[in-house]
Amino acid sequence: MSIYKDSEYQVRTDLADIHASQLDQLGAPGTWGTGQQRLAIAAEARKAGYDASVLEEPKESGAPIEVELPEVARNVVRHLAVSPKDFNEAAYNNARSGGLSDEEYVEIVGIVARISSLDVFARGIGVPLRPLPSPQPGEPSRDRPEAAIREEAWVPTIPNPPEGGEAAEEHFAGQPKPYIVRALSLVPEEMHRHVELEEIQYLPLRHIMEPDYQHHEGFTRAQVELVAGRVSALNECFY
């Protein structure tokens, strides 16, 4: 049964399925955070949204959060969740000097970005935010790709081929990828989850250069890019 069965608008099965999967995965141990910690990040992002009135708190929010995030993590989460337009290098530097590792930071960015995505969708179709799942036991993998280095971004990234070597072969299918794909590559699991959402919510990336490609029935590419461009302008996303 669809995660969006309460919606008056029909939601494509693949989209509902990926959202259900991604919500569930938030409760699983990640690369640097436990399931509890990852859910705490998602919950804090939502709380920031309630406080800023850009999200409405649902009656059923899900399992109670039983860990407290350190203040440095809460600051990153809250700022990025509700004001990405003025999130700057000083905010990143404060996070690092406050004790977050680059790896933890990237996982936080990935989680905040994805829960924001799921929540904007729910709000857009007029349903309450989906309840967060219960945490799953287990420890994070702490699997850092050795190939990740400081390039032009604030955070280390796996370089494109050939510099990225085996890691680029594994994670980029041996093809050069734009920075929006590589941005989270220090935590490959987050990068893959981001791309997974991209391919279903936006369009399959192999079609991105086709101006007439239609991924959403009855919705033209021009309409897609108008919404995309406007949201990004409001978030002052120069990229």
Add this chain to the structure above:
Amino acid sequence: MDYNLEALVNPDVESGVAGGKELLAFSDAVIGPDRATLDNARAALAETLGAAAVPAAAAIAATFSKNDRIANGCGIPADPLILKLTKDFREQIGLNDFRSAVNTFKHFPGT
């Protein structure tokens, strides 16, 4: 078909896109602080473009809500080829004034 990209920064301008006015209003409202405005924008979008436009537009707004946080949160620069192709219209519609532009211009000044 000619599209007016200025509509991205000034939604009062005619974009040239079918249902553009309703799509822009929905985009603003779905990430904005007024739920009543969003509910009205959603209804207007469905009325103008059909019910299927609502989950479609919501999915796109959701996608770029994600991408903008990743880009601004990781400080990634835009690609030099894209900078070359967009130089004129970036200046024309003020994209270079976005606060995150610094993440690009510190690596590629004058582009």
